[in-house]
Amino acid sequence: MREIQEHPILKLARGKEIWIKFSGTPIRAYENETVAMALYREGIDVFTESSKLHRPRGMFCAIGKCSSCMMRVNGIPNVRTCILPAREGMVIEKQDMYGKLPESIEDFPEPCEIYTDIVIVGAGPAGLSAANILKDFNIRVLLVEQNPKLGGQLIKQTHKFFGSENEMAGTRGFEIANILIQNIKDSNINYKTDSTAFGFYPDSTLAIFQNNQLLKVHSKYFFFATGASEKMIPFAGNDVPGVFGAGAAQTMMNVFGIKPGKDILMVGAGNVGLIVSYQLLQAGINVKAVIEAMPKIGGYFVHAAKLRRFGVPILTGTTIKEVMGTKRVEKAISIGLDEEFKEIEGSEKEWNVDTVCLSTGLMPSVNLLSQAGCTLKYVSSLGGYVPIRNRELRTSRETIYVAGDVSGIEEASTAMVEGKIASLAILEKIGYATGREKEKNIEELQRLREGPFSSKIVESLGEVTYE
Ligand SMILES: Cc1cc2nc3c(=O)[nH]c(=O)nc-3n(C[C@H](O)[C@H](O)[C@H](O)COP(=O)(O)OP(=O)(O)OC[C@H]3O[C@@H](n4cnc5c(N)ncnc54)[C@H](O)[C@@H]3O)c2cc1C
Numbered sequence: 001m002r003e004i005q006e007h008p009i010l011k012l013a014r015g016k017e018i019w020i021k022f023s024g025t026p027i028r029a030y031e032n033e034t035v036a037m038a039l040y041r042e043g044i045d046v047f048t049e050s051s052k053l054h055r056p057r058g059m060f061c062a063i064g065k066c067s068s069c070m071m072r073v074n075g076i077p078n079v080r081t082c083i084l085p086a087r088e089g090m091v092i093e094k095q096d097m098y099g100k101l102p103e104s105i106e107d108f109p110e111p112c113e114i115y116t117d118i119v120i121v122g123a124g125p126a127g128l129s130a131a132n133i134l135k136d137f138n139i140r141v142l143l144v145e146q147n148p149k150l151g152g153q154l155i156k157q158t159h160k161f162f163g164s165e166n167e168m169a170g171t172r173g174f175e176i177a178n179i180l181i182q183n184i185k186d187s188n189i190n191y192k193t194d195s196t197a198f199g200f201y202p203d204s205t206l207a208i209f210q211n212n213q214l215l216k217v218h219s220k221y222f223f224f225a226t227g228a229s230e231k232m233i234p235f236a237g238n239d240v241p242g243v244f245g246a247g248a249a250q251t252m253m254n255v256f257g258i259k260p261g262k263d264i265l266m267v268g269a270g271n272v273g274l275i276v277s278y279q280l281l282q283a284g285i286n287v288k289a290v291i292e293a294m295p296k297i298g299g300y301f302v303h304a305a306k307l308r309r310f311g312v313p314i315l316t317g318t319t320i321k322e323v324m325g326t327k328r329v330e331k332a333i334s335i336g337l338d339e340e341f342k343e344i345e346g347s348e349k350e351w352n353v354d355t356v357c358l359s360t361g362l363m364p365s366v367n368l369l370s371q372a373g374c375t376l377k378y379v380s381s382l383g384g385y386v387p388i389r390n391r392e393l394r395t396s397r398e399t400i401y402v403a404g405d406v407s408g409i410e411e412a413s414t415a416m417v418e419g420k421i422a423s424l425a426i427l428e429k430i431g432y433a434t435g436r437e438k439e440k441n442i443e444e445l446q447r448l449r450e451g452p453f454s455s456k457i458v459e460s461l462g463e464v465t466y467e
Contacts (some may be wrong), residue, residue, distance in 0.1 A: 001041070001042070001043050002040065002041050002042075002043065002258050002259045003041060003257060003258060003259070004253060004257045004258065004259055004283050004284065006284075007257070007282065007283060008282055009158045009172070009282065010158065010174075010254060010257070012257035014030040014032070014033070014257070015030040015031030015032035015033065016030065016031045017029075017030060018030065018031055018086060018087070018088040019088065019089070020035065020038060020086050020087075020088075020089070020090040020091075020092060021089075021090070021091050021092065022039055022044065022092045022093075023092075023093060023094060027039060027042050027044070027092075028042060029086035030086070031085075031086070032085070032148075033085070033086050033256060034081065034082055034083060034084055034085055034086060034148065034256075035071075035073065035081040035082075035084045035085075035086050035090065035092055036059050036062065036069045036081040036082040036084075037062075037082070037252065037256045037258060038086045039081070039092070040058075040059060040252070040258060041256070041258045045058050045241040045242060045327060045328045046058060046094075046241055046327055046328075047059060047068070047069050047070075047071055047081070047094065047241075048070065048071060048094045048095055048096075049094065049096065050239070051096045051098060055239060056240070056241055056326075056327055057239060057241065058240075058241025058242065058243075058328075059082055059241075059244065059248060060230075060232070060243070060244060060245055060248060061082070061229055061230055061245050061247065061248050062082045062244070062245070062247070062248035062251040062252060063082065063083070063147065063153075063229075063247065063248070063251060064080050064082055064083035064146050064147060064196070065229035065230075065365065066229065067080075069081045069082040070095065071092055071093060071094060071095055072092070072093040072094070072095040073090060073091070073092055073093075074090060074091050075091075075102050076102060076212075077095050077100060077101065077102070078095070083146055083147050083148065083194075084194075085148045085194065107212070108212050108213075108214070109212065109213050111213075111214040111215070111216050112213060112214070112215050112216070113216050113218065114142060114215055114216070114217045114218070115140075115218050115219075116140040116141065116142040116190070116217065116218070116219045116220075117139040117140045117141065117219065117220050117221065117430070118134060118139065118140070118141050118142070118219060118220065118221045118222075118223055118423075118426060119141075119142045119143075119144065119206060119217050119219040119221075119222055119223065120134075120141065120142070120143045120144070120223040120225060121144055121197045121206070121222070121223065121224050121225065121226055121368065122144075122145065122152065122224065122225035122226040122227055122404070122406070123143055123144075123145035123147075123150040123151065123152060123181075123184075123191065123193075123225075124151065124152020124153055124154060124225060124227050124404060124405075124412075124415065125152060125153075125154050125176070125177075125180070125404065125412045125413075125415040125416045125419065126152075126225035126227075126403035126404025126405070126406075126415040126416065126418055126419040127143060127145075127152070127223070127225035127403070127404070127419060128143075128150065128151070128152075128177075128180040128181065128184060128416075128419070129180065129403075129415070129416040129417075129419030129420050129423075130223055130225065130403060130419035130420065130422060130423035131143050131184050131187075131189050131191070131423075132180060132183050132184065132420075133419075133420050133423040133424060133427070134189070134423050134426075134427070135183070135184065135187035135188065135189050137427060137432055139427075139430065140190070141189050141190065142190045142191075142192070142217065142219070143184065143189055143190070143191040143192070144191075144192050144195040144196075144197055144208055144210075145191070145192070145193050145194075145195060146194070146195060146196040146197075147193065147194075148193050148194055149193065149255070150177075150181045150184065150191065150193060151174070151177035151178075151180070151181055152177075152227055153173075153227065153247065153412070154173045154174060154176055154177035154180075154412055155173075155174050155177045155254075155255055156173070156174065156247075156250045156251050156253075156254040156255050157172065157173025157174060157250075157254070157275075157412070158172055158173065158174060158254055158279060158282075159172065159173065159275055159278075159279075160172050161173060161176065161412065161413060162413075164413060164444065164447065164448055166417075166444060167412075167413040167416050167417065167448075169413070173412065174254070176412070192208075192210055192215075194210055194211060195208050195209070195210040195215070196208065196209050196210075197226075197368060199368075199371065200222075200368050200371040200372040204218070204219075204222075204372075204399070205217065205218060206219065206222065206368075220399065220430075221399050221400075221401065221426050221429075221430075222372070222399060222400045222401070223400075223401045223402075223403070223422060223423070223426070224368055224369055224400065224401070224402050224406055225402070225403050225404045225406060225415075225419060226365040226366075226367075226368065226406045227364075227365055227404060227405045227406060228362040228363055228364050228365055228383060228405035228406065228409055229245075229362065229363055229365055230245035230246070230247050230248075230358065230359075230360075230361075230362060230363075231358075231360050231361040231362065231363050232358065232360075233267075233320070233358060233360045235319075235320050235321060235322060235323065236321070236322040236323070237322055237323035237324055237325065237329075238323065240323050240324075240325045240328065240329050241325075241327065241328050241329070242261060242323075242325065242328045242329030242354055242355045242356065243323055243329060243355075243356045243358065244260060244355065244356070244357050244358070245357070245358055245359075246266065246268070246272050246273055246276040246357040246358060246359035247272065247276070247359075248260070248357075249261075249264075249276055249280065249355070249357050250276050250279060253279060253280070253283045253285075254279065259283060259284070259285055260280075260285070260355055260357070261285065261329075261353070261354045261355025262285065262286060262354050262355075263285075263286045263288055263351075263352065263353040263354055263355065264277075264280055264285060264286065264287050264288065264353060264355045264356070264357055265288055265289060265291065265320075265332050265334070265351045265353045265355070265356050265357070266280075266287060266289070266290040266291070266357045266359060267290075267291055267319070267320050267356060267357065267358050267359060267360060268290075268291075268292060268298075268358065268359030268360045268361075269290050269291075269292035269294075269297045269298055269299060269304065269314055269316070269359075270298035270299045270359060270361070271298070271299035271300060271303060271411075272299075272359045272362075273290060273292075273299065273357075273359030274290065274297070274299040274300070274303035274304055274306075274307060275299070275303055276357065276359060277290055277307055277312060278303065278306050278307055278310075280357075281307075281310050281312070287307070287310075287312050288312075288351055288352075288353055289312065289313045289314070289315055289334075289351065290307065290312060290313070290314045290315070291314075291315045291318040291319065291320065291334050292314065292315065292316045292317075292318065293317070293318065293319040293337055293341065294316060294317075295316055295317050295339075296316060297314060297316065300453075315334070317336055317337050317338075318334050318335065318336055318337065318349075319334065319335060319337055319343075320332060320333075320334055320335075320356065321333045321334060321335040321343070321348060323356055328354060329353060329354050329355055329356055330354070331350060331351065331352060331353070332350075332351045332353050332356050333348050333349070333350055333351070334348070334349045334351065335347055335348050335349075361383065361409075362383050362405065362409045363383050363384045363409075364382070364383050364384055364385065364386050364405055364406045364407065364408065364409065365405075365406055366384075366385050366386065366387065366406060369387050369395065369400070369402065369406070370385070372397060372400055373396075373397065374387045374388075374395040374396050374397050374400055375387065375388040375395070375396040376388070377463065377464050379408070379460050379463055379464060381456050381457065381459075381460040382408035382409060382457070382460050382461070382464070383405070383408060383409035386406075386407055386408045386464055387402050387406075387407060387464070388464050388465075388466065389401075389402060389407060389464065389465060389466075390465065390466050390467065391421075391442060391465060391467065392421060392422060392424075392425035392438070393407065393418055393421055393422035393425065394422070394425060401422040401423075401425065401426060402418075402422065403415060403418035403419040403421070403422045404418055404419065408457070408460070408461060408464070410454075410457060413448055414445060414448050414449065417441050417444050417445045417448065418445065420437075420441045421438055421441045421442055421445065424437050424438040424441065425438060
């Protein structure tokens with residue numbers, strides 16, 4: 001009932017029809033679809049309940065980074081259903097927030113030990129670009145990705161990229177992803193999807209969970225390209241199903257061909273908020289307004305202009321005050337802000353919407369770096385805690401490198417170049433001659449950061465980068 005039938009850019013093909021069970025009721029799903037997407041497409045908004053007040057909970061991030069969609073699957077609790085591929089006969093149940101453990105774990109296979117030279121965690125633009133460099137050398141590379149698909153956030157980006165020709169400017173994000181992914185598939189790189197790295201132990205073992213199999217990875221070098229997650233902001237009713245991260249709406253539409261809602265209020269007019277609003281319109285969804293707390297639009301004016309051409313109002317100096325709804329968003333209230341960001345009494349506006357998308361910033365996914373003991377520093381303009389590193393993206397630990405959003409929120413082109421720099425630096429450490437390639441990419445990164453939008457980033461990077 002929520003399927004997008006036609007799209008101006010994407011060819012939406014669904015896999016073979018299969019059946020899963022949710023709370024005892026048979027639900028249609030498609031192969032290549034995740035459990036959460038199948039449930040949502042079939043009109044199910046409430047996935048679980050809060051433990052004390054039994055408030056309904058739905059999906060929020062749709063990329064495996066939060067806990068909103070966790071359910072009990074075939075008896076196992078705390079499964080992130082937004083990244084779990086649906087399989088014929090799966091039994092899905094709601095769980096309380098504590099997720100009581102199963103009686104027995106006899107069915108789990110013995111852990112599997114893997115020895116490699118480099119393990120890359122995360123197959124977004126940063127991780128894929130690194131793997132694309134490393135594939136041409138005689139070393140063992142393991143690339144792990146928690147989602148069923150490789151590509152990170154690129155696979156849902158239908159807009160054409162700006163930036164540099166070297167990073168495929170003028171090509172749509174998902175097409176860039178296809179090129180990078182195909183190169184990996186045609187190479188000897190050992191890649192694993194549906195594989196979540198969840199623990200970095202003091203003996204430098206990286207623990208990965210792939211389906212029901214524990215993998216213990218022993219590697220000479222670790223490369224974390226784990227990206228970022230969307231920030232939640234505090235307001236009444238922010239847990240009501242139908243409040244999504246804007247990136248989640250993008251995943252639903254552009255990866256799974258599903259409409260996130262009928263009438264949307266977008267919170268945040270940075271690039272992600274503006275781009276996703278336009279993509280919602282392309283999918284035939286009504287965007288009632290974009291509201292932005294700051295006095296100015298944060299994203300590129302070219303994206304804002306596209307929305308204005310469709311008659312979508314962009315209200316600056318305005319924030320979200322409350323979302324109402326019992327099982328799903330039924331209404332949202334916005335409110336004006338003065339120069340000191342205080343709410344202006346009497347400036348409330350009511351919006352008849354069934355969906356509220358939050359595009360209120362991204363936060364680097366540094367959990368594994370923190371476990372590994374890498375030094376982190378809080379830098380607000382880079383999104384939160386980020387690793388201290390040198391110009392080759394080596395962290396405070398000799399064998400641990402980073403690239404992309406996990407090292408500070410930027411965008412996909414810089415993530416790709418960082419992936420190349422860090423992988424070339426590792427190759428040099430192993431003893432391979434890479435000529436001027438690394439320096440060329442460092443210069444390229446500087447060029448990408450020359451625009452006025454990057455000046456704050458460049459200044460902030462200075463706080464966390466040592467020579
Ligand atoms: C939700 C979201 C929406 C965005 N939308 C836009 C947009 O519309 N337009 C735009 O220009 N930019 C957008 N961006 C920004 C841009 O896409 C990113 O800057 C870019 O993708 C960063 O690349 P990356 O490789 O660092 O991270 P990502 O592309 O996020 O890739 C990181 C990968 O690591 C995987 N991963 C994370 N943790 C683990 C783990 N523990 N184990 C295994 N795998 C793991 C993730 O599943 C993911 O595939 C968005 C970013 C996000 C987070």
